[in-house]
Amino acid sequence: MEDLAIGTRVKHPVYGEGIVSRSHLTIFEIFFERGGKMELTKYNADLEIISSPIEEPRTGLTLSEVENALALVLDKYQGITYGAKLADKWKGGMLEMKPANPDLQAKEIPMETFFHKIVMLRDRLRVLEQNINTHPKLDDQDKVQLQQYITRAYGSLTTFNVLFADKEAYFKGQSK
Structure with a gap:
């Protein structure tokens, strides 16, 4: 598999559709609709590219704003919660x-x-x-x-x- 850009939409037969959030040396970090955040090897033949990220000028969102939005979506649709605090x-x-x-x-x-x-x-x-x-x-x-x-x-x-x-x-x- 080629080196996928962050934001690339992919499809996996088990985890469904997902978006590449990070690209490491040998793995992609992908947020899937089923399964949440997963790390898959770059040599995974099961990944199918749905669409590449569109190269457009930045909208002005900060990384923090994107992380907050992503956490909100994951919490709503995957049951993942990051809000738990230690007493x-x-x-x-x-x-x-x-x-x-x-x-x-x-x-x-x-x-x-x-x-x-x-x-x-x-x-x-x-x-x-x-x-x-x-x-x-x-x-x-x-x-x-x-x-x-x-x-x-x-x-x-x-x-x-x-x-x-x-x-x-x-x-x-x-x-x-």
């Missing part, structure tokens, strides 16, 4: 994991890093949930069954709600 009491803190065997070394992780991974897990579960709901080959019974697994996963993750600054961002399991 103040955890900022600058460390997560320490101590093995039961005193001869083994403990592991420390900054709370911000751990929280970021929890939020990414939540966002990926939301994208999976949306992909299940819109999957053309799953019948309603299969969708309900898979949704129940995701709901149980959310329930298992409620322990981490203590990390979130806002209750709206909490994991929610199955309600009784």
Whole structure:
């Protein structure tokens, strides 16, 4: 595959249509309608070019304005949320994991890093949930069954709600 310009519209058989947002040495970063942000090798034969970006004079939008608009669209259509904030009491803190065997070394992780991974897990579960709901080959019974697994996963993750600054961002399991 040729080196695609940022803004090139592409189509993938699994992820649908997408837009190239970055071009690295060996990979493209592409935002797909199904699957969200993906990194695909530049040698991926499954990508089909739909259209190249139009060379026009700049409209005057700043990079920050474009990022905000893109985040809004992704949030609306993919369930990806970047707004989750770490509760103040955890900022600058460390997560320490101590093995039961005193001869083994403990592991420390900054709370911000751990929280970021929890939020990414939540966002990926939301994208999976949306992909299940819109999957053309799953019948309603299969969708309900898979949704129940995701709901149980959310329930298992409620322990981490203590990390979130806002209750709206909490994991929610199955309600009784």
